[in-house]
Amino acid sequence: MTKIPLDIGDYADIKPVYDMLNNCAEGFKKYCILLTAVEIGIFDRLVVPQTIRDISHELKTDLNIISNVCEALKIMGLVFERSGLYENTEISNLFLRTDSPLAQHNVLKNLQSGLRLWENLPKILKEGPITLSEEKFFANNLIHSLADEALCGELQRTVSIIAELPEFKKAKRLLDLGGGHGLYAIAFTKINPDLVAHVYDFPGVIDDTRKYIEKYEAERVKVISGNFFADDIGEEYDVIFFSSNPGGKNPRIVPRIYESLKKNGLFINKHCFYSKGEGSKNILLDIEWNLTTFEGVQKGNKVYTFNGDLFYDEYIELLEKYFSIINIVDSPDFTGYPLSKIGDTLDSKIIIASRC
Numbered sequence: 001m002t003k004i005p006l007d008i009g010d011y012a013d014i015k016p017v018y019d020m021l022n023n024c025a026e027g028f029k030k031y032c033i034l035l036t037a038v039e040i041g042i043f044d045r046l047v048v049p050q051t052i053r054d055i056s057h058e059l060k061t062d063l064n065i066i067s068n069v070c071e072a073l074k075i076m077g078l079v080f081e082r083s084g085l086y087e088n089t090e091i092s093n094l095f096l097r098t099d100s101p102l103a104q105h106n107v108l109k110n111l112q113s114g115l116r117l118w119e120n121l122p123k124i125l126k127e128g129p130i131t132l133s134e135e136k137f138f139a140n141n142l143i144h145s146l147a148d149e150a151l152c153g154e155l156q157r158t159v160s161i162i163a164e165l166p167e168f169k170k171a172k173r174l175l176d177l178g179g180g181h182g183l184y185a186i187a188f189t190k191i192n193p194d195l196v197a198h199v200y201d202f203p204g205v206i207d208d209t210r211k212y213i214e215k216y217e218a219e220r221v222k223v224i225s226g227n228f229f230a231d232d233i234g235e236e237y238d239v240i241f242f243s244s245n246p247g248g249k250n251p252r253i254v255p256r257i258y259e260s261l262k263k264n265g266l267f268i269n270k271h272c273f274y275s276k277g278e279g280s281k282n283i284l285l286d287i288e289w290n291l292t293t294f295e296g297v298q299k300g301n302k303v304y305t306f307n308g309d310l311f312y313d314e315y316i317e318l319l320e321k322y323f324s325i326i327n328i329v330d331s332p333d334f335t336g337y338p339l340s341k342i343g344d345t346l347d348s349k350i351i352i353a354s355r356c
Helices: 015-040 052-059 063-075 090-095 105-118 121-127 134-139 141-163 183-191 203-215 253-260 283-289 312-322
Strands: 079-082 085-088 130-132 173-177 196-201 221-225 237-243 261-271 292-294 323-330 349-355
Touching: 015 063, 015 105, 052 063, 063 079, 085 090, 105 141, 105 283, 130 134, 134 203, 134 292, 141 183, 141 203, 141 349, 173 183, 183 196, 183 203, 183 221, 183 237, 196 203, 203 221, 237 253, 253 261, 253 312, 312 323, 312 349
Parallel strands: 130 292, 173 196, 173 237, 196 221, 237 261
Antiparallel strands: 079 085, 261 349, 323 349
């Protein structure tokens, strides 16, 4: 018969385990509150002060629960309350209202998709990763989440670095290879009035690229659909920008980029590299990376790695056979903030090189 352990001194303190569980439970519940507030339109309503009864009536919610939700949002620093009237804080007006140019709704949805994937971890451990097409992986919400994230600092910092290059200032034709949402190409044309930019990506992704081009009225941004491992990427470019892409460390792409550039043209590679013998950059992202697999493509064990990738020193050595390296910029100078999800830039680098 099992006895009740009455002497707690005989056992290790449970506090470390409970602290971990408490952090998990509290973080998840706060996320659910924030996601719900966005989905039902609380932040869109609280541009002007409203009472709890006003909010409940307009959103058709349970009065008691919405009262507690608004109080939680106040504790989280997302709304404030004066004399019974609730209103958005500045940060909510900037990032959580639907009509804000910096709205982060797609990031919240992408986090939700990732959490749902993690719920399948027991099954995936037994049966193996979920197979997706590479095109579908990027054409879903991820591309929009990456766009929202980029607009909050990384795009501006990256573009400002490249804008100072004399070769960029004189450029007339740019290729954003695997450019996805196309925001980098759009931004480049905004700061160089003589530049025409081409965004190259899968056909299913390019459909979304066109929407961003239209949204930002980027008349000098064009699209090219294809698979750059197999299809022609064009030629006579002054600049090729290659960022956060599965082919970023693949040696097969380097000579093709060389051939597509004009003499003295710029190749700008912005990716997360691994050194030989380097361990995990983030074990949770390593696991998440391997919860899915791409059709016809073999992923590596670490996040953002693929079979055939070169280590950093190997990539630099290969690059120097075709290009003269102008500068290498480390991540603190351009990256955004981590979200513990696929899309985090980790310790990426921007390698700026000129065709010999």
